Amino acid sequence: MTLKLGVPSKGRLMDETFAWFGARGITLERSGSDREYAGRVSGIEGIELVLLSAGEIPRELAAGRIDLGVTGTDLVREKLPLWRDQLETLVELGFGHADLILAVPAFWADVSTLDDLDAVAAAFRAEHGFRLRIATKYHRLIREHLKAAGVADYQLVDSQGATEGTIKNGTAEAVADITSTGATLEANHLKILSGAPVLKSQATLFLSRTSGADETILAELKAKLGL
C-alpha cells in the first residue's frame, strides 16, 4: 500500500509546498525533466507524489483517487459543497494566503457595504433594465454569501481570468475574486467592500475521507509532520 499525495504541479504553490514538506524532513521533488509531471518522495516510505493542477485536487480528493492533497481552501469550498463530509483538514500550511472579496469601481463613493450593493442593484436594474452583473469564477461561494446578506437583483457572470478588467470592458459592474495584496484591484480602479472577506483562503493539506488511506503510513506521516 502507498498513500497518494497530490501537490500543485507548478509555480509558487508547488515550490512552497515542497519547501514546507522539506522543512519537516520529507523531500518532494519532480523527477525527470521540468516538463514531466512525475515526482519522487524521500525521507518517508510509502508516499507517492502526484502532480496535479491545484484546481483538480479537490475533485480527486473527493473521489478518493488521491489520499492527501495540498490546495487552497477557496477551491475546496467552491467545488465541493459537501467538503466537510468528503475531506478532513489536516493542517493549514501558512502560505498561499488569499482573500475572496467583492470589489466595485473606486468612484462608487456611495458603496462600501453589502447593504449598499443591494440598494445599488435595485436602482441599477430599474435604470438599466437588467440585473447588476458580478463577474467571478466563485459562483457558489458568492451566491451563498449574497443570499445570507439578503442581496437581490444581481446576476453572476462567469469570468475565469482577468476578472478585474471586466468592469472597464463593460461586461460586469462588480467583481468577486481572490486577492492577496489588492494591487491588481487598485491598478484597475476598484475598491474592496468593507467588512470581513467572503472567505480567507490558504494552502491546506487535506485528507480524503473516501480513499481508505492506509492507517500505518498515515500515522507515520502525521508523526513526521508533527500533527
Next chain:
Amino acid sequence: MAGKAEIRAEAERLFALFQEAGAAPFEAALLQPSEVLLDLYGEDIRARAYVTSDPVLGEQMLRPDFTVPIVQAHMTDGAEPARYTYMGDVFRQQQAGTGRASEYLQVGYEVFDRADPAGADAEVFALFSAALKGRGLQGSIGDIGILVAAVEGLTTSDRRRAALMRHIWRPHRFRALLDRFAGRGALPEGRAELVSSLKGLDVAQIVRAAGPEIGLRRASEVVERLKSLREDMDVAPIPAAEIEAVSAILNLKMAADDAAGALAEIAVEFPVIKTAAQGFVKRLHALIERGVDVAALTYEGAYGRTSMEYYDGFVFGFAREGGAPVASGGRYDALTRVLGQGREIPAVGGVIRPELLLGAGQ
C-alpha cells in the same frame, strides 16, 4: 413509501378531478429558458434548479415549476376567464441529507379570472380541500396582501417603503430594514461617517475625486444615490405603533374564523390595512359559501413568506403536522404583471404533490 405507479395513479385521479372542475389540460416543455426564471426568482434559482446549456438555445433549466410557462402561455394566447390544470414532473436540487426528492410529480390548478378575486380564491381552496379530504392534513391560510397594505401605509419616505416592499419575501432582511427605519437597528457600517463627510461639499466633485468613471453605472447614478443617502438621514423614524402593528400582523396565528376579528382590531390602530382586512373577510365568506369549515383552518400572518416568492395575496397550504406542505398555492397577480410586459390578469392557483399526499394518507 408509495411506488411510482401508485403515485402516478394518484396524480391521474387529481388531474381528472381538476378537469371535471372545468380546467383545460395544459402541457409545458421540460426545458425552460433560464433568462425568464432568473429575472423572476433571482440568482438563487440556480442553486435550486437544474441548469443546462445548449449552444443554440442558450442556457436552459429543467422545469422548476409550471407557473411561469402557464402564465406565459396564457398571456400570449389565452382566452378569459380561463382555468388550467397540469400534471408533470418538476425538478429541484435538494440539499444533501434532507432526503427530499429532486424530481417529483406535481398536479396543479390555476384560475385566471378578473371578475371575482375572492370567489376565485375560494374556488381553488375549496377544490383542493375536497381533493385532499380525509387524508389527515391541516389546512393553513394567510394573506400577503395584508402585509403589502401595511408596508404601503407606513409613515415614511417612498424610498424606504420601496426597500421594504422589495424584501417582503426575505424575512431577515425585511426585519433588519424595518428596525433600521424605526431608528432601532444600527446603520450600515460607515454610513453615518459617509453622510457627514458630504456636508457642505459638492457631491459630484467627491465622486470625481474617488476614481475614474468605469463600467455601465454612471457617475450621475452615484451622485444621485449619495444625495438620496443624505436625504435619508433626515427621514423621521417610522412610528413605534406602526412597527408594532406590522409585527402583530406577522405574528398572528389562530383559527381562521378568529383572524378576521384580530385583523379588525389591528386595523383600528393602523387603518391602512382596513381594505385588505375587509378583503380577507370577503374571502372568508366565499370559503364558507363553498362549504369550507373555516374554524378548522389555521390562519398565519407570515404564511408563505419564504417559500412562495411570487405570491402577493391569498396563500394556502395543506400539511401533516410538522411536515412539508403536501399542497400549496396562492394568488400571484404581480407575477402576471412582470411576465405580461405591461398587461396583467388576476391569477390564483396551487399544486399538489401526489407522492407526499400518499405518504400523508398512510
